[in-house]
Amino acid sequence: xxxxxxxxxxxxxxxxxxxxxxxxxxxxxxxxxxxxxxxxxxxxxxxxxxxxxxxxxxxxxxxxxxxxxxxxxxxxxx
Ligand SMILES: [Zn+2]
Numbered sequence: 298x299x300x301x302x303x304x305x306x307x308x309x310x311x312x313x314x315x316x317x318x319x320x321x322x323x324x325x326x327x328x329x330x331x332x333x334x335x336x337x338x339x340x341x342x343x344x345x346x347x348x349x350x351x352x353x354x355x356x357x358x359x360x361x362x363x364x365x366x367x368x369x370x371x372x373x374x375x
Pocket of ligand 1: 339340341342343344359360361362363364
């Protein structure tokens with residue numbers, strides 16, 4: 298019985314890890330690296346992120362509009 302619980306727990310951990318990895322892969326590394334001296338496109342709508350926003354938030358991956366939308370949906374885990 299104890300073994301079964303251990304095995305179930307191990308399977309859950311493997312699943313969580315895979316889910317996490319899959320989630321991370323949805324953000325291709327190339328998209329979060331500054332291109333052309335800082336110019337970057339919004340991950341959601343593809344429009345260029347304003348330079349002022351990138352200056353304030355160098356790691357921003359979305360334009361203000363999309364970021365606000367995402368935060369309103371309560372899924373701003375990234
Ligand atoms: Zn956008």
